Amino acid sequence: MLIRFHLLHSELCKIGKSLKRVKQLHALLIKNCLSEDPFYATQIIRLYAASGHVNYAHHVFDRIPTRTVYLWNSLIRAYAQAQRFRNAFSLFNNMLTTNVRPDNFTYACVVRACSENFDSARLRLVHGKAVVSGLGLDSICCSALVTAYSKLGLVNEASVVFYGISEPDLVLWNSLISGYGYSGFWDKGMQIFNAMQRAGKRPDGYTIVGLLLSVADSSLLSIGRGTHGLSLKSGLDINAHVVSLLVSMYSRCECMTSAYKVFCSIFQPDLVTWSALIAGYSQTGDYVRALLFFRKLHMEGKKADTVLISSVLASIAQLANVGLGREIHGYVLRHGLESDVMVSSALVDMYSKCGFLHLGISVFESMTKQNVISYNSVISGLGLHGCAYDAFRMFDRMLKKGVVPDESTFSALLCACCHAGLVQVGREIFMRMKDEFGVEARPEHYVYMVKLLGGAGELEEAYNLTQSLPEPVDKGILGALLSCCNSCGKSELAEIVAQRLFESDPDDRVYRVMLSNIYAGDGRWDDVKKIRDNITGGLRKFPGLSWIEGHFC
DNA sequence: TTAGGGTTAG
Structure with missing residues (x-):
């Protein structure tokens, strides 16, 4: 048996993801009467899962009379990795009815599945079960919980889990640093990082990645550069994940020279x-x-x-x-x-x-x-080409097929309304978005609504819409309103809107130029001069350049 | 007797 184990074990290690080879090995196990052994069955389940055939894996699982926790975990993980979350959860529930108790790896796997399935209610439920089973303070379980809560935007709950552990290990520290990273709390991430160093833990690649995640734009470039320096000092600048994140971090900061330098610094990206x-x-x-x-x-x-x-x-x-x-x-x-x-x-x-x-x-x-992304693409295309009614017909087809619309679907529909000037249709879909589909309006939806109403001369309604929003109102929404004032020649309203924009961003020149154009349209040349004088720093307009590419048959 | 793996990138 021992000889056979070594032989089979070496086979297991080199088999890769080929379904044919997995089947061959499975046949070999059957021939050697080992296919019902929980250890070998677990290995075969993993291999079938890695080859992308979870159903075969489940078939193996069904034939095993004595199921170990390893066996359960391997199939739950197989379903979770294949994004078949419903199967993973139902398997976990079945497991709870048996005498095999889920362990920390089971909970870690199910917790991750909850976050990947955007299911915070289930996550809390599973967390509760883990606590009841005595695994509430287990580091493997807790690092999965910290990550899952953070990825669902519940970083406060993640920190509660973290602070429950008296001596966090490196993975747990990294989980919270990454959690703050996803959430954009770079300052809190840094605080945790400093605390981690005080606790005597040395950073690894995950730590650097966690810190870099929070560098969202050029305003945080110095943080990004500092973290880059840290990676160089710790010798982590050759870690593949760190390198790619450095490139994307510099890209987000619009420092393509630095991004390219990092890219060139590694041997084989x-x-x-x-x-x-x-x-x-x-x-x-x-x-x-x-x-x-x-x-x-x-x-x-x-x-x-x-x-x-x-x-x-x-x-x-x-x-x-x-x-x-x-x-x-x-x-x-x-x-x-x-x-x-x-x-x-x-x-x-x-x-x-x-x-x-x-x-x-x-x-x-x-x-x-076709999924929601493909429907969104085609609806957006139809809208851009002025085929608004076709866009709405496509939307109906999407609903009939049971595809659930998201924020982008409504952006595409509102955009279609803007292109076709369908004010009433736009009002209706804007209402339905929240009432019927539970999608909260985002700034881009308000921008389209303002453009739609303003473009149809309904400036008062557009203005009231912006007034109904909590402060601070997004610059894009007010900018859209100012642009509508420009096309309608409403200089009084333009002044009010522009004032709000200047308050939020005193250095912005685009909206000042827009207001000066509105004054120019009214022949208020003194006001034009005042604004132009106010724009300091040598604003210079370069001549426009455009080209059209022709395709002829 | 063998064993999983909790944290990372476009």
């Missing part, structure tokens, strides 16, 4: 780091360089994945270069990536933004499975 750099160029508006690096990646013989392709397609959409888009579409087809919903939706978006709506719709219709 992985695909995520390449993507971070390409997405960085794309997000900072340097679409040409984004595509240049995509080509470079291709020339180095690396294969782009679905995330990278979607990011590149977004760049192409902004450049409105359908020729390049078609090239990438060819790449997608050649590499069998068209079945991915994210890629197909990016193709729909690219074609419609390049002006080829019919090609976007044809990609959409050829998709085997």
